[in-house]
Amino acid sequence: MEQKKALITGITGQDGSYLAEFLLEKGYQVHGIKRRASSFNTQRVDHIYQDPHVDNQNFILHYGDLNDSSNLTRIIQEVQPDEVYNLGAQSHVAVSFEAPEYTADVDAMGTLRILEAIRLLGLEKKTRFYQASTSELYGLVQETPQKETTPFYPRSPYAVAKLYAYWITVNYREAYGMYACNGILFNHESPRRGETFVTRKITRGMANIAQGLEPCLYMGNIDSLRDWGHAKDYVRMQWMMLQQEQPDDFVIATGVQYSVREFITWSAAELGVHLRFEGSGVDEQGIVERIDGDKAPALKVGDVIVRIDPRYFRPAEVETLLGDPTKAKTVLGWTPEITVQEMCAEMVREDLKVAQRHALLKEHGHDMPVSVEN
Numbered sequence: 113m114e115q116k117k118a119l120i121t122g123i124t125g126q127d128g129s130y131l132a133e134f135l136l137e138k139g140y141q142v143h144g145i146k147r148r149a150s151s152f153n154t155q156r157v158d159h160i161y162q163d164p165h166v167d168n169q170n171f172i173l174h175y176g177d178l179n180d181s182s183n184l185t186r187i188i189q190e191v192q193p194d195e196v197y198n199l200g201a202q203s204h205v206a207v208s209f210e211a212p213e214y215t216a217d218v219d220a221m222g223t224l225r226i227l228e229a230i231r232l233l234g235l236e237k238k239t240r241f242y243q244a245s246t247s248e249l250y251g252l253v254q255e256t257p258q259k260e261t262t263p264f265y266p267r268s269p270y271a272v273a274k275l276y277a278y279w280i281t282v283n284y285r286e287a288y289g290m291y292a293c294n295g296i297l298f299n300h301e302s303p304r305r306g307e308t309f310v311t312r313k314i315t316r317g318m319a320n321i322a323q324g325l326e327p328c329l330y331m332g333n334i335d336s337l338r339d340w341g342h343a344k345d346y347v348r349m350q351w352m353m354l355q356q357e358q359p360d361d362f363v364i365a366t367g368v369q370y371s372v373r374e375f376i377t378w379s380a381a382e383l384g385v386h387l388r389f390e391g392s393g394v395d396e397q398g399i400v401e402r403i404d405g406d407k408a409p410a411l412k413v414g415d416v417i418v419r420i421d422p423r424y425f426r427p428a429e430v431e432t433l434l435g436d437p438t439k440a441k442t443v444l445g446w447t448p449e450i451t452v453q454e455m456c457a458e459m460v461r462e463d464l465k466v467a468q469r470h471a472l473l474k475e476h477g478h479d480m481p482v483s484v485e486n
């Protein structure tokens with residue numbers, strides 16, 4: 113059988129890196145689009161990088177950008193992919209309020225550019241297309257739990273752009289008979305999650321605080337409720353969606369919901385720290401109640417390690433999301449394997465290793481800045 117070729121936009125991101133690993137294991141030739149940057153931006157895929165000077169290369173990166181249709185068309189023409197996974201996006205909801213036009217160009221128009229390239233190149237019967245749709249489409253929720261038939265009500269420039277991308281994918285399927293699918297994915301995380309999304313901000317921040325590298329964590333709306341899964345489980349589902357006889361759209365979620373506050377508490381517990389929250393709204397503080405073990409040497413009982421900073425509140429918030437993955441379970445036989453608590457523990461452990469290395473360097477006079485704007 114001929115080797116299958118996949119093209120992944122957003123290959124340098126969290127999902128792109130897990131999906132590339134997954135497809136390589138399945139025997140695919142994996143092509144990815146990376147953006148030109150002034151510094152290296154391939155850390156998440158460096159471990160699967162293959163030297164272009166050797167034969168039979170199965171992992172190939174192309175420079176490109178979702179805002180450049182000629183570039184996308186050229187890459188698709190060159191690769192002639194069997195499957196395209198459109199994971200590239202300006203994916204941060206809060207940032208989309210600051211860069212709404214750019215977000216629309218990349219997240220909405222970028223999707224159209226790829227679909228049009230596939231069509232204009234005459235590949236609409238060969239190339240299968242996966243669109244990274246999102247639970248943010250439900251925004252101000254109209255029904256709980258949210259399923260494929262729940263009406264959308266986007267609440268950010270990001271979600272509005274993704275709404276266009278969702279419908280243009282459906283439209284190309286209906287208009288041109290393309291095999292095009294939307295995965296409506298609820299939040300999914302991992303140790304590779306971007307540092308400014310809430311879970312990673314918490315696990316990384318907590319590990320740094322425990323090692324004395326940061327004084328406290330500044331958070332936004334910690335009562336926000338999310339349905340969190342593990343990215344590894346979710347990329348498997350992206351591939352499964354493109355292996356069906358007929359294209360369709362699927363909600364991917366765990367069906368369980370927790371608050372940001374709970375995620376903070378689990379992260380602290382993984383570090384042997386017990387937290388109590390005091391105050392309300394902008395006065396809220398997380399105070400250390402008890403410390404067990406030795407993973408948090410820099411902390412003492414009574415320390416304030418979480419504070420609320422209104423700068424992290426959003427102009428319009430998505431307060432609650434809870435998915436119903438019944439269709440994915442019954443039609444595709446998909447079930448998530450990793451629980452959110454296991455995932456949180458894994459993330460804390462990984463971030464703690466890095467924090468411990470930084471603390472050791474600091475102890476020996478090599479101070480390294482650890483904070484990023486988040």
Ligand code: NDP
Nearest residue numbers: 122124125126127177178199200201203244246297299300
């Ligand atoms: P990340 O933010 O980790 O990765 C986004 C990827 O898109 C990166 O590779 C990034 O490149 C790339 N990218 C950004 N802008 C452009 C551009 N203009 N042209 C080309 N590539 C670009 O996101 P995730 O991996 O978490 O998510 C993958 C997709 O799934 C995104 O579309 C996201 O919106 C969507 N999604 C994510 C969910 C989640 O919970 N993770 C849930 C539902 C949907 P660089 O590395 O250079 O920045």
Ligand code: GDR
Nearest residue numbers: 203205246247248298299308309310331332333334336424
């Ligand atoms: P989200 O993820 O907006 O759901 O989008 P994020 O982790 O950014 O926020 C989740 C919830 O936590 C609240 N929150 C904070 N968020 C951040 N980033 N930083 C904070 O300090 C903070 N404090 C509280 C937020 O207000 C929000 O309610 C993610 C992205 O991956 C999207 O690309 C994807 O489409 C959706 O998940 C599904």
